[in-house]
Amino acid sequence: MADIYKMHGIKKIFYEFKLQFVITIIFLMIWLAFYLLNPPAFSNTFTYTSIMGVAPFTIIPAISLTLIIIAGEIDLSFASVMALGPLVMALTWQAFGEPTPLGILLGLLAGLGAGLLNGILITKLGIPSLIATIGTLFLWRGVVLVVTEGFSIPLGEFRNTLIYNVFVGRVYGVPVQFFWAIVLAIIFWIILNRHKFGAYIYYIGDNRTAARMVGINVDRVLIIAYAIHGMVAAFAGILDSLEMATFWPALGDIYMLKSIASVVIGGTPVTGGIGTIYGTFLGGMILEFIEMGVLASGVSGFWIRLVHGVVIIIALAAQGVIRKGELARIRIMRLLTT
Amino acid sequence: MAEKNIVEMHNIVKRFGAVVALKGVDFYVRENEIVGLVGDNGAGKSTLVKILFGIYAPDEGEIIIKGKRFKRLTPKKAYELGIVLIHQERTLCENHPIWRNVFMGRELTNRYGFLKIKKMKELAYKSLAALELTKMPVDTPVKYLSGGYKQGVQISRALTFEADLVILDEPTIALSLAEVQKVLEYVRELKRKGKSAIFISHNIYHVYPVVDRFVILNRGEVVAEFYKKDLTPEDLSEIMISIARTGKVPKEYEELNLYKKASP
Numbered sequence: 001m002a003d004i005y006k007m008h009g010i011k012k013i014f015y016e017f018k019l020q021f022v023i024t025i026i027f028l029m030i031w032l033a034f035y036l037l038n039p040p041a042f043s044n045t046f047t048y049t050s051i052m053g054v055a056p057f058t059i060i061p062a063i064s065l066t067l068i069i070i071a072g073e074i075d076l077s078f079a080s081v082m083a084l085g086p087l088v089m090a091l092t093w094q095a096f097g098e099p100t101p102l103g104i105l106l107g108l109l110a111g112l113g114a115g116l117l118n119g120i121l122i123t124k125l126g127i128p129s130l131i132a133t134i135g136t137l138f139l140w141r142g143v144v145l146v147v148t149e150g151f152s153i154p155l156g157e158f159r160n161t162l163i164y165n166v167f168v169g170r171v172y173g174v175p176v177q178f179f180w181a182i183v184l185a186i187i188f189w190i191i192l193n194r195h196k197f198g199a200y201i202y203y204i205g206d207n208r209t210a211a212r213m214v215g216i217n218v219d220r221v222l223i224i225a226y227a228i229h230g231m232v233a234a235f236a237g238i239l240d241s242l243e244m245a246t247f248w249p250a251l252g253d254i255y256m257l258k259s260i261a262s263v264v265i266g267g268t269p270v271t272g273g274i275g276t277i278y279g280t281f282l283g284g285m286i287l288e289f290i291e292m293g294v295l296a297s298g299v300s301g302f303w304i305r306l307v308h309g310v311v312i313i314i315a316l317a318a319q320g321v322i323r324k325g326e327l328a329r330i331r332i333m334r335l336l337t338t
Numbered sequence: 339m340a341e342k343n344i345v346e347m348h349n350i351v352k353r354f355g356a357v358v359a360l361k362g363v364d365f366y367v368r369e370n371e372i373v374g375l376v377g378d379n380g381a382g383k384s385t386l387v388k389i390l391f392g393i394y395a396p397d398e399g400e401i402i403i404k405g406k407r408f409k410r411l412t413p414k415k416a417y418e419l420g421i422v423l424i425h426q427e428r429t430l431c432e433n434h435p436i437w438r439n440v441f442m443g444r445e446l447t448n449r450y451g452f453l454k455i456k457k458m459k460e461l462a463y464k465s466l467a468a469l470e471l472t473k474m475p476v477d478t479p480v481k482y483l484s485g486g487y488k489q490g491v492q493i494s495r496a497l498t499f500e501a502d503l504v505i506l507d508e509p510t511i512a513l514s515l516a517e518v519q520k521v522l523e524y525v526r527e528l529k530r531k532g533k534s535a536i537f538i539s540h541n542i543y544h545v546y547p548v549v550d551r552f553v554i555l556n557r558g559e560v561v562a563e564f565y566k567k568d569l570t571p572e573d574l575s576e577i578m579i580s581i582a583r584t585g586k587v588p589k590e591y592e593e594l595n596l597y598k599k600a601s602p
Contacts, residue, residue, distance in 0.1 A: 194452055194453055194455075195447075195451050195452055195453065196445050196447050196451040196452075196453060197451065199438065199442075199445060199453065202431070202433075202434060203431050203434070203442060203443075206431035206432060206433050206434060207428070207429075207430065207431045207432070209428060209429075210428060210429040210430060210431060210442070211431075211442075211443075212413055213391075213413050213417075213423060213425075213429050214413075214417060214429065214442050214443025214444070215413060215414040215417035215418065215443045215444075216443050217414070273431070273432075273433050274433050329482075330481055330482055333482035333483070334482065334483065334484045334485075335484070337473060337474060337482065337483050337484040337487045338484040338485075338486060338487070338514060338516065338517060
């Protein structure tokens with residue numbers, strides 16, 4: 001039981017990033033399992049480009065949701081904001097008769113506004129985030145349904161325009177939205193680990209009283225985090241509607257639990273204070289791999305949820321074992337540092 | 339003595355519903371002075387410093403910090419004025435490394451808010467080395483540290499921030515004997531660095547070695563104030579017991595008492 005913080009090199013990296021190692025290993029095992037089940041499908045690049053085409057819709061909102069969960073809060077309403085953003089965009093495009101960037105901008109602003117509302121309800125009115133965002137989840141879905149009267153808005157006429165290709169085009173067969181997911185993951189990693197704002201997010205989730213005592217404006221940080229998250233969710237919804245070339249009013253519903261699951265599988269506990277973007281990204285990839293793998297292996301699609309459930313439980317159990325081991329080490333280390 | 343008061347609190351009254359926790363307390367701390375704030379449970383010690391740190395708003399009275407008058411403060415404002423509150427383990431982020439905890443809330447950044455990590459680690463190391471806390475590297479998460487080590491990290495935060503007044507709220511509670519000695523050493527370091535401090539404790543034997551002046555609170559009132567040089571720990575213990583029983587300072591010590599009530 002040596003002091004891990006005096007270790008160097010590989011050993012230290014292994015200890016410090018145990019959770020990331022576990023998630024990586026689970027990811028590779030799932031990959032291997034599907035490969036062995038159906039080698040032709042998983043040696044075919046089409047399988048991978050398909051995953052890259054759909055995974056961003058789960059992963060992108062999960063990336064900004066990671067900030068919220070690290071700060072010790074939750075958001076459910078992003079599933080409806082994922083419809084609100086593209087609705088505003090689709091209506092603007094219809095009004096202009098062309099895919100104007102203004103539509104994208106207004107869609108993102110709608111998401112930003114929805115996020116601000118969440119942040120204000122939670123911090124200024126003191127409504128628990130779970131309850132507040134159930135409210136806004138219904139509110140924004142309701143707005144979308146009332147405005148569209150339940151009908152879809154076709155966007156096919158705008159296909160093959162520049163704006164389309166910038167967001168959901170293909171580069172050598174790779175869907176552009178996957179690059180967006182990677183870029184956002186890198187940006188959010190930098191914010192969390194190298195910027196003051198990210199540090200505050202961690203401190204608020206770890207010890208909110210302490211954060212207040214050292215003069216951190218907890219309310220403002222949370223409101224900004226919710227606003228960013230709202231905007232990112234709207235962005236993911238916009239990508240999805242462009243990829244499908246249709247805005248449909250139920251957009252986003254299926255991503256709510258998948259995105260939350262991605263964060264949790266990735267090693268960010270709902271109790272907050274710790275968590276990584278890397279974990280969230282791989283967590284989302286795992287869920288998408290399972291979906292594609294189950295379909296490719298030829299069994300019924302009804303197996304998808306079951307396998308998702310099993311993998312989520314395995315990932316959480318592995319994290320539980322690691323944290324228990326950590327508690328034992330904490331006890332020993334405390335004695336050693338007296 | 340023409341020493342300046344870094345903090346003055348005048349006629350502070352605080353009520354919690356029908357309970358009057360502080361009944362018009364006058365309190366001051368001089369520059370480079372360590373004040374021991376002692377008294378029984380419920381005497382109002384914690385309430386008084388929480389008002390000074392802006393966690394509670396007083397119902398009456400005013401606070402003067404470095405010549406500026408305030409009706410009430412906020413923790414943020416108090417922090418900006420150079421006051422740091424050290425609470426038993428409660429102002430640290432357990433999952434985060436020592437260096438981040440030392441700079442928490444006052445990170446060194448470039449003008450876009452990006453952290454200067456290397457610089458912060460170096461400075462954290464230096465400030466911890468001044469307290470002889472080099473057993474653990476600065477990127478060790480705080481959760482691995484013992485209670486005394488954690489207090490050291492908090493003190494080093496106060497030293498790094500150039501805090502002028504450090505409030506230690508029961509810093510020695512639940513610590514082993516050896517660790518109490520270390521915490522007292524940290525307080526001496528504050529004194530050497532020219533800082534002021536308010537040291538709250540039940541245990542006068544923890545407070546006695548490091549303070550310059552005692553302020554004794556009883557049931558929301560200041561009842562006595564003594565210079566340490568005038569008393570032995572045994573005298574102080576006798577006074578405390580008398581106050582707990584009768585609410586009064588024994589007659590033989592009354593002339594040493596610096597605190598005189600305005601009216602009989």
